[in-house]
Amino acid sequence: MNSGALRVVTATSLFRPASQQASVMKKPKGKSEKKSSEKNGKMKQKAYEKALKKLQAGLCNLQDWVKTKGLRVIIVFEGRDAAGKGGTIKALTERVSPRVYRVVALPAPTERQKSQMFMQRYIQYFPAAGEIIIFDRSWYNRAGVERVMGFVEKPQYERFMKLCPAFEYYMIESGIILIKIWLEVEKKEQEKRFAARIDDPMRQWKLSPMDVESYTRWDDYSKARDAMFKATDTEYAPWHVVRSNDKRKARLNIISHILDTIPHKKVKREKVKLPGRPEHNRYDDQAGLKDRRFVEERY
Secondary structure (H helix, E strand, O other), X not given: OEOOOOEEXXXXXXXXXXXXXXXXXXXXXXXXXXXXXXXOOEEOHHHHHHHHHHHHHHHHHHHHHHHHHOOEEEEEEEEOOOOOHHHHHHHHHOOOOOOOEEEEOOOOOOHXXXXXXXXXXXXXXXXXXOEEEEEEOOHHHOOOXXXXXXXXXXXXXXXXXXXXXXXXXXXXXXXEEEEEEEEEOOHHHHHHHHHHHHOOOOOHHHOOHHHHHHHOOHHHHHHHHHHHHHHHOEOOOOEEEEEOOOXXXXXXXXXXXXXXXXOOOOXXXXXXXOOOOOOOOXXXXXXXXXXXXXXXXXX
16 A cells, blocks of 8 residues: 655755754854854865764764674665765765665666666675665666666566555565655756766766756656656655755765664774784894885875
């Protein structure tokens, strides 16, 4: 059964800067603190980094809990092109173990994979105990890019939309925790981000021919998104939508949502004390490096 109402993760629902918390308590005097933490309505870097550091510590605690309890977690990231999926995943994973938080970003299927059961190429990456698998795009390609770009026949598409909720139900029944995130960026902001990629050598790789084509099909992608939500937004595997015009707020809201969605506690760690090193019979560890090839020190 569909839930009937999408859940929107917003700054007010999950992440509220300290300045806004204070404004709820009393009226600000003079310049509001909000102005110091935001610029043009978007969050400033300093405020963002402060909040992110706290949330990333929470992700480390979650990591220990998942390992200790043998949990299996899948986080699906979907959304419009240039909505900020990559940056969010980077913020999510940059301070944790890649052996626990594993990112899966699959290329286009091979001819062999096209002949397999559609879900087969994704199932092989599902988590074992103590793992969190992050899909940077997922089986929902069938409902989005494949549908819009004509890479899938209508019967195959309709079959996916019909069977996907049942597939996810059995995933959850098997004990997997499934979190589905959709990042939604406005049309003008997407255009701005695409334009920024054209001349930036560090971001040009993000602008693929498929991205350029998708730029001309905004309404088609909107229709595909809405059809996907209608068919697959269920009570047991709901979609949560994140408005991502402000990338920094979106990242913080998503991490907060993940931490809230998976009940966990801080695992007590024994304090590590480094043992002393013996001073007698010391080996000359630099002698063996003499006359070896070193990388030129340019900095």
